[in-house]
Amino acid sequence: MKYQELVDVYSALEATTKRLEKTDIIAEYLKKLDADTIGKVGLLLLGGVFPAWSSEEIGIGAKLVERAVAEAVGTTQAKVEDAVRDEGDIGLACIKLYSKKSQMTFFSQPLTINFVFDSLQKLSKISGSRSTNRKISIILELLSQASATEAKYLTRTITEELRIGVGDGIVRDAIAQAFDIDKKVVERAQMLTNDFSVVARTALLEGASGLSRLNLTPGTPVKPMLAQLSLPVAEIIPEMGTAICETKYDGIRLQVHRNGNEIRIFTRRLENITHALPEIVELFDEYLPHDDYIVEGEVIATRDGKPLPFQNILHRVRRKYNVEEAMENVPLKLYLFDVLYYKEPMIDEPLMTRRETLENIVDTSVDEMNLSTMIIGTPDNIDEIEELFNSSIAAHHEGIMIKDASEPYIPGIRGKKMLKYKAEPETLDMIIVGGTYGIGKRGDFVGSYLVALRDENDEFKTVAYAATGLDDATLEYLTGKMKEIEITTKGREIVVEPKIVLEIAFSEIVESPEYETGYSLRFPVVKNIRKDKGPMDVDTVERLLSMYKAQ
Incomplete structure (x- = not known):
């Protein structure tokens, strides 16, 4: 199966924000796949090549990817960095750079899903002397054969920033729809295996009965109640x-x-x-x-x-x-x-x-x-x-x-x-999507943090700015982390990738048209930086609404 076909699915998914449309797109695509390919696609749709619980990771930094892109298109790494800065994303930078590509690869074969998947898994296993050059070689082999759109999603996958608005829930619903299986059966199978490669392959080969037989296996973690x-x-x-x-x-x-x-x-x-x-x-x-x-x-x-x-x-x-x-x-x-x-x-x-x-x-x-x-x-x-x-x-x-x-x-x-x-006030785990630099002595620190919750499409919707509960050392730490994941900065305002989770305490939930959820928090206070949680552990808009109704 050609990788370009999966890339076309990525593009269609990125072009819509509607959950049902995304589900339909994935479901129709899954019906076309064989047992080997569907397992790999089950992970690639979520932007990875390993189950979420696996200790293995691609582990490639942005600078290494930029270097490989530069070699693939025949330019300098500085120009790639400029393109990333201008476009705000390595994938969009590839679209721009590939249009001016000065090198041609003769006798290249179309990329296949199997080749891409296996190559990306190899990256996690390379270590020791000359490991950087060996990793560059693998990435370069992929990028040299890639079209502009293939390079867009390859680089995003390698850097773990796929950005197509697809989370576990949409993939689960798509598997259920593709193979006419009750969503609850698929959901239970995913909860017990935490591996969409296993769930998708089992759904194709064995249907609902096969999924129902999947169960806990010591060594494979299960999502907590x-x-x-x-x-x-x-x-x-x-x-x-x-x-x-x-x-x-x-x-x-x-x-x-x-x-x-x-x-x-x-x-x-x-x-x-x-x-x-x-x-x-x-x-x-x-x-x-x-x-x-x-x-x-x-x-x-x-x-x-x-x-x-x-x-x-x-x-x-x-x-x-x-x-x-x-x-x-x-x-x-x-x-x-x-x-x-x-x-x-x-x-x-x-x-x-x-x-x-x-x-x-x-x-x-x-x-x-x-x-x-x-x-x-x-x-x-x-x-x-x-x-x-x-x-x-x-x-x-x-x-x-x-x-x-x-x-x-x-x-x-x-x-x-x-x-x-x-005994303490209720809290919500929220993700930082932006912030505002302070003034005066705190002008070098982000002093106010724009935080968001996760909606039904696993997208983040803003709720409040939190600016209290942090000492100077913590402000310095958070500002450094935000610079690492910065998307844009204009004046005192910074926009970042949603990666940092904060535990926010508050006194009350109130209606507010100022934020994307339509609600906000009174007296939000940062209680903790939740380094033990990731973007998909963030509390939901649904929970916010439930708490609002219960007040």
């Missing part, structure tokens, strides 16, 4: 009937997999951080059975027996070097609260059953390995639940979680079966 804000306990518990109420810890949520002799640790973003937590790997190896399992918990940083702020644990798990030094300076403590797999998948079992299994397999004889503090909540012991909340706050934790004890585990879904009850 998500919580929404709880109403007062006295209102929620009678509705649930029986709930598991447990302390909410201010740490990083972990999903720990054992597959044979291998233990892997993933974050809620499905990022593999095993290398950063060797002492946690040892704890699981010693204090849990040597059977296959997937368990969930929270890891917090401690000092003198008290939890440290979230940023401490974040810095700890982000560390790539001097890990042993960090282990001494930032001791970690585990609190496990769920098991998704033990010898066999358990996500369809009630939470109460899963909790009992967890209690049976975890040895908590050391201080570092714990189960979450919990009680069984019923309408008859509301006072005990409130006491758990108060004692959790007194111990410097965030509050409590309230979970329906009879419910299965629902990956990737935020609903009323799992609630968070916190």
Whole structure:
């Protein structure tokens, strides 16, 4: 299958903002593909060649791509950089530069999807001496045979900036439509595998029955079940009937997999951080059975027996070097609260059953390995639940979680079966799309940040400017990061690629025609830089509207 055919699909997708049109375009294209190609397209449509959870990445910087483009079109890297600056995007720069291409490639064959996909995967495996030249050689081979539009999307894929307005939801719906399968079946398969190459290929070859057979596999992370804000306990518990109420810890949520002799640790973003937590790997190896399992918990940083702020644990798990030094300076403590797999998948079992299994397999004889503090909540012991909340706050934790004890585990879904009850104001995870430089002493810093939420098409819609809650060191850090992802700067206004996630607290949601959502936030305060979250982890416009109606 020619790569140009996929490029034509990219172009059509980029030309519309309508979700249903995008779904139709992809669905019609998927019907034409064979089993091998459809798996690769399932990833390429989302701008990559590896599943989202994979630790492998193309890993090519913009400057290297610009150098390859310069060689491919017979110009200087400086002129490529000028074109990128003028057009605001490497892909559009290629359209401009290829129109003036001074070199011709004789006897070139049309690019195929298989060749492009395999070449891009090779880039992740190149290391050692002369690795830069070898990477350039692979990229140059692709670009030299590419048309202008092929080069546009090749360079965007390599730099992980495809920009066609397609997210998981649209690809999921397109697979369902192409093969006449219930969306819920496709969604469940994707939630359990987190790999659209597997889902698309299975849908083509085996249909709904094949997708229904896909299940959890230790070693492959699953999207976490998500919580929404709880109403007062006295209102929620009678509705649930029986709930598991447990302390909410201010740490990083972990999903720990054992597959044979291998233990892997993933974050809620499905990022593999095993290398950063060797002492946690040892704890699981010693204090849990040597059977296959997937368990969930929270890891917090401690000092003198008290939890440290979230940023401490974040810095700890982000560390790539001097890990042993960090282990001494930032001791970690585990609190496990769920098991998704033990010898066999358990996500369809009630939470109460899963909790009992967890209690049976975890040895908590050391201080570092714990189960979450919990009680069984019923309408008859509301006072005990409130006491758990108060004692959790007194111990410097965030509050409590309230979970329906009879419910299965629902990956990737935020609903009323799992609630968070916190003392602090509610927050939203929002993404920076722009900002305004300060004046006077802060003239070199971006002082006000334009933040946005994700809509149903996985596009970002603005909600507010946030300008408080940040010290000078953080302002300097954020400004540096924004310069790295800058799209344009005019006067004091900067527009950036949506990559930096902030946790924003606020007092109230109000209607406002000034922002794209039609709403804004009163007194927004930046609580945290969420380095553990990416663009697709940002809260949604739908959630904003739900919170607005609940005020």
